[in-house]
Amino acid sequence: MSTKVTLVSYINTFPYLEVLQNRDRYQLDLKVPSDCASAFESGYSDIALVPVGSLSSINRPYKRINSFGIGGDGEVRTVKLLSQQPRENISKIFLDSQSATSVQLVKILADQYWNLDIDYDAFHLGDELPESVLLIGDKVFELESQYSYSYDLSAEWKHYTGLPFAFAVWIISEDVRKKEEELFVQDLSQVSQVLDHVIESKQSDYPKYDLKSYLKKYIKYALNDDYTKAIDMFLKYQTVMTADI
Numbered sequence: 447m448s449t450k451v452t453l454v455s456y457i458n459t460f461p462y463l464e465v466l467q468n469r470d471r472y473q474l475d476l477k478v479p480s481d482c483a484s485a486f487e488s489g490y491s492d493i494a495l496v497p498v499g500s501l502s503s504i505n506r507p508y509k510r511i512n513s514f515g516i517g518g519d520g521e522v523r524t525v526k527l528l529s530q531q532p533r534e535n536i537s538k539i540f541l542d543s544q545s546a547t548s549v550q551l552v553k554i555l556a557d558q559y560w561n562l563d564i565d566y567d568a569f570h571l572g573d574e575l576p577e578s579v580l581l582i583g584d585k586v587f588e589l590e591s592q593y594s595y596s597y598d599l600s601a602e603w604k605h606y607t608g609l610p611f612a613f614a615v616w617i618i619s620e621d622v623r624k625k626e627e628e629l630f631v632q633d634l635s636q637v638s639q640v641l642d643h644v645i646e647s648k649q650s651d652y653p654k655y656d657l658k659s660y661l662k663k664y665i666k667y668a669l670n671d672d673y674t675k676a677i678d679m680f681l682k683y684q685t686v687m688t689a690d691i
Contacts, residue, residue: 448470448471448472448473449471449472449473449492449493449622449626449630450472450473450474450475450490450491450492450493451466451472451473451474451475451491451492451493451494452475452476452477452482452485452486452490452491452493452494452495453466453474453475453476453477453482453494453495454476454477454478454479454482454495454614455476456524456583456584457524457584457648457652457655457657457660457661458516458524458660458661458665459495459516460644460648460661461637461638461640461641461644461661461667462495462634462637462667464637464640464643464644465633465634465636465637465640466633469633471626471629475490475491478544479496479497479544479545479546479547479582479614480497480500480543480544480545480546482494482495482496482497482500482614483496483497483500483501483503483504486504486506486508486617486619487504487505487506489506492618492619492621492622493616493617493618493619493622493630494616494617495515495516495614495615495616496614496615496616496617497545497546497547497548497613497614498547498612498613498614498615498677498680498681499545499546499547499548499549499550499551499680499684500546500547501615501617501677501681502681502684502685504617506619507619507620508617508618508619508620509617509618509619509620509627510615510616510617511615511616511617511618511630511631511634512615512669512673512674512677513631513634513668513669514615514616514631514634514635514637514667514668514669515612515613515614515615515616515667515669515673516612516613516614516615516665516666516667517610517611517612517613517665517666517667517669517673518600518601518610518611518613518664518665518666519600519604519610519666520600520601520604520610521598521600521601521664522598522599522600522601522611522613522664522665523586523587523598523660523664524582524583524584524586524587524660524664525545525548525551525580525581525582525586525598525599525600525613526580526581526582526586526590526596526597526598526599527539527552527578527579527580527596527597527599528578528579528580528581528586528589528590528592528593528595528596528597529577529578529579529593529594529595529596529597530577530578530593530594530595531577531578531594531595532595533560533562533595533597534560534562536562536564536578537563537564537565538564538565538566538567538576538577538578539552539556539564539565539566539567539578539579539580540566540567540568540569540573540576540578540579540580541566541567541568541569541579541580542569542579542580542581542582542583543568543569543570544582544583545582545583545613547613547614548580548582548599548613549566549580550680550684550687551599551603551611551680552580552599553566553687554680554683554684554687555599555602555603555606557687558606558683559602559605559606569581571585575589575592580599587654587655588654599611600613603676607676607679609672609673609675609676609679610666610672610673610676611673611676611680612669612673612676612677615669615677616630616634618630634667635668637667637668638667638668641661641662644657644661645657645658645661645662
């Protein structure tokens with residue numbers, strides 16, 4: 447019987463998809479980031495790549511796989527605050543509805559690091575582009591040229607904390623047997639070995655993107671202890687800011 451695995455279908459998850467879709471033991475379920483946690487919590491899937499901002503709200507018992515995820519050690523390219531004004535003049539930010547983590551991250555940075563008093567509103571793809579907007583994912587490549595100023599949130603976090611940032615981590619149900627968990631982690635460890643194949647096979651589909659640079663330079667899949675520290679720090683900020691609302 448195959449295990450259902452929920453993850454995102456973004457360019458930065460293509461290497462995970464390449465590994466997992468070639469294993470008969472998994473049934474893949476693709477969703478936007480904001481829906482991955484709910485799929486796991488509902489029991490629809492037993493393994494999921496979830497935004498770190500959703501970890502504290504998941505009521506179903508789980509184990510966190512700290513060694514793999516989606517991270518950035520400095521600039522990450524696809525999580526950006528875009529604006530027609532310099533950051534110090536921004537008073538309102540429209541927020542990409544697809545990622546709770548990036549929404550919380552920009553609020554933490556605005557409050558704790560940039561010392562800005564910001565109003566927030568929702569942005570949905572297809573809306574008229576606002577003066578300042580938080581965008582995530584592949585659409586950043588398409589839209590950032592339309593803005594005068596660009597702030598990479600992973601780089602800003604690194605400047606503020608000295609730590610890298612993990613945008614998503616793998617979690618696994620406590621009902622999954624130990625042997626299955628070990629096999630899954632072993633499969634994740636193959637991601638570095640498929641990068642070149644993914645880049646070669648996908649580059650023609652994305653002629654405007656430098657996939658080699660993006661997937662090999664900016665996106666980090668194997669996460670070390672510094673990423674764990676960053677996740678714990680982010681969750682503490684999240685708790686404090688939620689309490690202040």
